Amino acid sequence: xxxxxxxxxxxxxxxxxxxxxxxxxxxxxxxxxxxxxxxxxxxxxxxxxxxxxxxxxxxxxxxxxxxxxxxxxxxxxxxxxxxxxxxxxxxxxxxxxxxxxxxxxxxxxxxxxxxxxxxxxxxxxxxxxxxxxxxxxxxxxxxxxxxxxxxxxxxxxxxxxxxxxxxxxxxxxxxxxxxxxxxxxxxxxxxxxxxxxxxxxxxxxxxxxxxxxxxxxxxxxxxxxxxxxxxxxxxxxxxxxxxxxxxxxxxxxxxxxxxxxxxxxxxxxxxxxxxxxxxxxxxxxxxxxxxxxxxxxxxxxxxxxxxxxxxxxxxxxxxxxxxxxxxxxxxxxxxxxxxxxxxxxxxxxxxxxxxxxxxxxxxxxxxxxxxxxxxxxxxxxxxxxxxxxxxxxxxxxxxxxxxxxxxxxxxxxxxxxxxxxxxxxxxxxxxxxxxxxxxxxxxxxxxxxxxxxxxxxxxxxxxxxxxxxxxxxxxxxxxxxxxxxxxxxxxxxxxxxxxx
Numbered sequence: 001x002x003x004x005x006x007x008x009x010x011x012x013x014x015x016x017x018x019x020x021x022x023x024x025x026x027x028x029x030x031x032x033x034x035x036x037x038x039x040x041x042x043x044x045x046x047x048x049x050x051x052x053x054x055x056x057x058x059x060x061x062x063x064x065x066x067x068x069x070x071x072x073x074x075x076x077x078x079x080x081x082x083x084x085x086x087x088x089x090x091x092x093x094x095x096x097x098x099x100x101x102x103x104x105x106x107x108x109x110x111x112x113x114x115x116x117x118x119x120x121x122x123x124x125x126x127x128x129x130x131x132x133x134x135x136x137x138x139x140x141x142x143x144x145x146x147x148x149x150x151x152x153x154x155x156x157x158x159x160x161x162x163x164x165x166x167x168x169x170x171x172x173x174x175x176x177x178x179x180x181x182x183x184x185x186x187x188x189x190x191x192x193x194x195x196x197x198x199x200x201x202x203x204x205x206x207x208x209x210x211x212x213x214x215x216x217x218x219x220x221x222x223x224x225x226x227x228x229x230x231x232x233x234x235x236x237x238x239x240x241x242x243x244x245x246x247x248x249x250x251x252x253x254x255x256x257x258x259x260x261x262x263x264x265x266x267x268x269x270x271x272x273x274x275x276x277x278x279x280x281x282x283x284x285x286x287x288x289x290x291x292x293x294x295x296x297x298x299x300x301x302x303x304x305x306x307x308x309x310x311x312x313x314x315x316x317x318x319x320x321x322x323x324x325x326x327x328x329x330x331x332x333x334x335x336x337x338x339x340x341x342x343x344x345x346x347x348x349x350x351x352x353x354x355x356x357x358x359x360x361x362x363x364x365x366x367x368x369x370x371x372x373x374x375x376x377x378x379x380x381x382x383x384x385x386x387x388x389x390x391x392x393x394x395x396x397x398x399x400x401x402x403x404x405x406x407x408x409x410x411x412x413x414x415x416x417x418x419x420x421x422x423x424x425x426x427x428x429x430x431x432x433x434x435x436x437x438x439x440x441x442x443x444x445x446x447x448x449x450x451x452x453x454x455x456x457x458x459x460x461x462x463x464x465x466x467x468x469x470x471x472x473x474x475x476x477x478x479x480x481x482x483x484x485x486x487x488x489x490x491x492x493x494x495x496x497x498x499x500x
Contacts (some may be wrong), residue, residue: 001063002027002190003048003159008057010043012399014391017043018054019214025159028188030181032201034235035211036431037403038389041194044211045161049081050074078158082148082165084402084429085340090137094130095119098151122153126180140291142173149180160184161192166200167428178204196431198228210234236433244439244464247447252280254313255420255451256301261310263296270296272476274310278420278451283442285466286455289495293475294455295337298424301453302334303327315419328357332420333413337428339402343409346398350390351379353397354412386411387437402429414441421445421452427461439465459491473497
């Protein structure tokens with residue numbers, strides 16, 4: 001047995017993260033780790049990787065008891081980890097990121113040329129295209145993940161922990177990633193695969209361990225009769241309905257109108273002649289490979305990007321040149337893609353994050369005064385309604401799991417009636433139960449007469465939720481589909497830039 005974790009306990013103030021967990025990984029195995037947001041998956045892996053020390057319990061590596069009190073000790077053993085939010089320095093090149101912390105080369109300067117050659121060798125060997133001299137800030141999210149994988153291979157890891165590795169990838173990139181993981185398994189390396197995507201878990205894993213409320217519920221072999229319904233039931237303790245039931249809804253007045261929007265991004269146009277309308281009672285889905293203008297589209301609507309030409313109308317107001325604070329006074333919700341840097345203030349409490357956009361308006365306060373009791377009551381209500389796992393309203397948002405941070409954003413933005421919702425990747429990092437809650441929230445807003453612009457790279461979500469689907473390719477709305485026109489093949493061709 002390569003790895004054994006026995007009786008692992010870990011608590012934080014007000015939170016029991018791990019409670020007597022037993023977990024093991026064999027050589028040459030892809031072992032999936034499942035659980036709801038806050039179930040204890042990340043804490044357990046952070047203990048293994050040397051970021052936390054367990055309160056109680058033992059870790060054995062190749063039969064020998066170890067205590068990895070630092071990530072350098074874990075790496076020395078051959079344990080690597082690719083976090084959900086990549087640990088890369090944007091201003092550095094790929095090769096500079098890879099040699100960080102390394103003493104290879106001659107002082108006083110590292111010899112990055114040899115490292116770059118090694119990167120190119122690994123790229124060819126594993127079919128991972130990476131330019132050693134590219135700056136990380138110029139790479140797409142998918143390319144950054146390739147850098148993280150190359151970094152692990154460069155350090156010759158024997159066990160690779162991957163936390164939500166497919167959350168930011170296109171379907172094609174997911175296939176490429178799986179080919180790499182299968183090759184690693186053939187080389188007798190092991191992978192711990194943390195994911196909320198049950199179909200992917202069933203596709204790639206040898207065994208599956210399910211955590212719930214900090215405890216090990218079961219470890220089961222992957223088999224054809226283990227469907228995602230059974231896995232979801234073990235994760236949350238009850239049956240989950242995976243069907244998206246979308247009741248009929250009649251389109252009402254236009255709540256969002258974009259007319260020939262052009263936006264520059266660097267030397268290229270970030271958006272090209274974008275024209276669309278979102279009506280009351282309609283979910284307008286935006287599909288496309290990540291990095292084709294989705295972020296720019298949302299940020300343009302929210303006054304975060306300067307438009308070159310065109311017009312934006314929201315709820316009957318021309319908002320083309322409005323600033324974001326003015327837009328936030330309208331009855332609209334904005335769920336940004338980047339919850340860490342845009343959606344939340346990580347050092348602030350859950351309570352305060354839940355009112356960030358309207359703390360100086362009734363009923364929460366005025367320019368001169370904040371009504372703390374109302375803020376507290378609001379937080380208690382939203383925590384309960386949105387099932388946010390937190391020790392209490394006073395806990396810093398940064399102390400919660402990524403999924404629970406996303407729930408805070410969802411609760412703040414959709415916890416009260418709105419007429420327009422701009423949602424960008426709202427289910428990213430959420431477990432099956434929380435994802436179901438997002439769907440229900442979006443559909444309920446649609447039934448109440450809100451218009452929703454739903455931007456996602458998850459085609460299953462887009463096809464299941466949307467009344468109208470637009471496909472972005474290189475900043476251009478290359479096609480719009482409704483009704484019987486909607487099918488996976490057509491959307492796939494449009495995403496590749498092929499007009500149909």
